[in-house]
Structure formats: C-alpha cells, structure tokens
Amino acid sequence: MLRRGPTQWAHLSLWDRKTDVVQPGQWFRGRIYARRCDLSPGGELFVYFAAKHGRADADVGEAWTGLSRPPWLTALSLWENLGSWYGGGAFTADGDLRLDATCTLQVHPDFESPPLDVGHIGADTAPWEARLIAHGWSLEERGFHPRTHLRVGDREVWSKADPHTGTMLFQQVEDWDPNRYGDPYWSTYWLETKEDLIPLDGVEWADWDGTGDAGHPRLVFTRGGRLLAASAEDSQAETPIYDFNPLTPDPAPAPESALRWPESR
Template identity: 30%
Template structure:
C-alpha cells in the first residue's frame, strides 16, 4: 500500500520532477539532515529537529554529493560529505561543515575521480577518512582543532564506491545483514545495471521490537534514482505490518518510522508502546513537501565558518 493511498487529498502531484531525498540521523541527539537533490546538478542541505519536525532550510551547492559516503557527528553538529563538482574545476573532495551549511571547515582533496572518498565520525573528536595515504593532508587554508584526530579506514582506505563507507555506517547504526542475496549484472537495454536475485536484506529493530527491513532489488535503473529500496515492517511474530516500495531512504526515529517518498518527508508514529497501528488506522504525517523548494542564495553566518 502506497503512502498516496493514505494521503489522498493532502497534496497533489505536479509536473515538477520530484527531488531525491536522503536522511542522515545523529546517534546521540534527535537531529538529522536531509540532502535534497534536484535539479540534477544541485543539492540543498536541510537541518531537521526530530523533536518537533521543524526544518531549517540551508545552503545549495552545485555538485554531486554522494550521500552514502557522508556522516553526522554523534551530536549532529558537524557533517562530513564527499562531493564531485559539476563545473569546469571538476574536482572531488571530502569536506566537513556545520549543517545546514555546506561551507567547508575542513577540505581534503581527492583528485578528479570518485573512487573512494568520504568519511565517518568515529566519535565527536575523531574523523576516519576513506582516502589514500597520500590524500590525508588538508588543502591549503584549512585546519582542524587540535583535539580532532584524523585517521584512515585501513589498508583498503580510499577504495570502493558507496559501499565501503555505507556498510560501515549501516553496521554501526544497528542494521544487520540477514540475507546476503546475489547480485547480477544486467545490460543497459534492460534499464538496470545491477539487480539482486535473491534480494539482499538488512534489518533494524526499534525500541518497541518492530523490525524494519531494507530490501535491495536493483541499482542504477534507467531514469530512476541510482539506488532504491523496498522497506517492510515486521512485528515480533514476523507478521508484515507495512510495505513501502521504491524509496530512497527510511529509518527509525526511536519508535517512529521516518522516510522519504516522491519528494516528500513522512513520519508514522506508533499509537502506544508495543503497538503498531493496523493498516486501516495508519496515519502518515507529511512533514514537508520538498517539491516546493527552489534555489535561494544563502550566506553562512560567522558561527558556521569556524569550528
């Protein structure tokens, strides 16, 4: 059952292409960010206060931010992100900023390719870079505080695409691989470069014992987001409570499900502890329709330009 079935009359789809949304939630605070991608060469950073679902719409950046090579510090104060520019400079690099601003506090160059790059916060005072050994020097004019430790992923650092950093953050944040699945290459004529049969499944349990399954079916389908997932919620008896298809992101916010579909951000709350609403009683709160956003230049305040 799609969200639209629950939300009839709440909003209408328009001819505007839906932006692609991806969420990153902090580990130790109820804050997060939304990366809003679209038009193709632009991305907007939005800070999200999950306590009351208020959004602070931040800077736009021209370039490709690889969302699965990004991470928030445990407090949510800092974002580390990997970018390839879409302009004549054509550079790639890993940067640290203060959401909702992309303005770089730290910048590590990564050449002109997107193999490797990105990083994670091991804790509030330690950054782990997915860079080669000769790519861990900061670019000229940038610095990090003396308390901030910088290290590499290990002997395989600087390699891989999204999977290397993404797998690390998935495991750290409570997702468990319960079915490996099997990947297959498909020709471009079939509109998909990679598909799983059987599917790959990750699972994450919320504080009430409900399981959120992330189901991998395909990657790089023609005219679709690079990676989409199906999601399924199971109760303690492994009975299906909810199924959602072709999403770019979903996660637990404590007991609630938060997810993005068709350019909109939603929340589904449990009515009481240990109880998941029956399908006919499920209410999807529309937090925000990101189709409404358009480019507005935004100058960062002084506090966003320093550690």
C-alpha cells in the first residue's frame, strides 16, 4: 500500500490480505508514481517509478525505476530514466517483469540484475493498464490513450465482477488534472447489482479481494487515509483494516533481509 504525503514524502506498507496485518515499511523523500508500480504475484518484489524533482541523486539521477523487497523501497535493481514522463513496470501472472516501453533494459552498473525475466510492456500500453488487465479488470469504454492520456472517447470505464454475487465493480478514470491535490490521476468507483447502482463516495481505490468469509470476495477500498473492507452484499457495513493517518516520516535504512533477493528466486 502506497501513501503519498505529507508533502514531498511517500511511504510503502505491506498488507497481508489473509490476516489483514499491515506492516509499515520505508519512507521516501520524493515522489512514487503509484500508477507505474506493481507487486509481484507472490508479494515478494515491488516495482516502482520514483523521482526526486530538483534534488537529483548524484549516482542515479532525478528519476528511475526500482525493484525492491516490500515494504522497503531500497532498490536491488535499478534502471535510470530520463525525466518522469514514462517509466515503471508491471508483473506478468508468471512473475516476470515488464518495464515501460521507454525504459532501458540495462541495469544501472551499481545494482544487480534481477533473477527473473525482464522485458518490455507493449509500446501501445502502459504499466497502469497492464496491471489492471493482469488483475482481472476489463475495459468497457476507452476514453484516454493509455500512454499519453490524451482523450480519445467520452469516458474511460473499467469493470470487475464478483463471481459469487454478480455484483460489478466499476471505475471511471477521470481527466488528468495537474493542479489536483495529491495525484493528478484519479478514478471514481461504483457498484452495480441487478437492481441498483451504488456510488462509492470518497473512495480513492477499490478492488475485490478473494479472502473474505467462506471464500467469497469482499470489497476492499481506501478512503480518507484508511484501508477498509465490506461485503459485496452490503458495501455500507464497513470494517476498518488499517489507518495510515497517524504515520509520520521516519526515514530509516532497510534491514539486511531486504537487501537480498527472495530465496524462491
């Protein structure tokens, strides 16, 4: 789970969906671009795009794509990037890593090559779209070009079904707004049943999680800095999972265990 804020800070936590235990991790002074990040299928690796605008690192520059052990952001592999327009990556269902089409595949000489297959995402898509598709979302209406975010239709809508109840979760990707507080990219969410349309007011992110009671997917979402859950049948009966609001920047180095590749690799 990524948190942006306070100003010029980002924070990564690791959420175990089976136990709902959230492990706070590492702070980063700079920006992590959430749309260009992904967690590996086993939860052992995290690919992200980071930038320190105006505060370039002497060794790696102002922007880069990193691969780390969550909830830590200390990169084991790193690919330099010229500027922040593109970059980042997504994992395949098999755990292979696909970097943005503009990224170099040459690892920075001060970092290790990862013990997994690394290639490029197709030039006609972007990490955020590749991640949605890999996680079971379906495109209903195309509103923006995935790479340039230039408008190509009336609206951009994605959907994902709860297989047990048939309830559909929708997200509409809104216009890019560089002046919007927090993140210029944002979505609105709602549920549709056979009888009703239910807006998810104030929700910043939502998805189905298959670890609910009796194996039935539950709705998990964030609102106001908190991670919450609800059943597909009653989205109003919210169960709090974790409150990120009390966290304050406390930069610390990653532990030794986060500086080694997972044993499965």
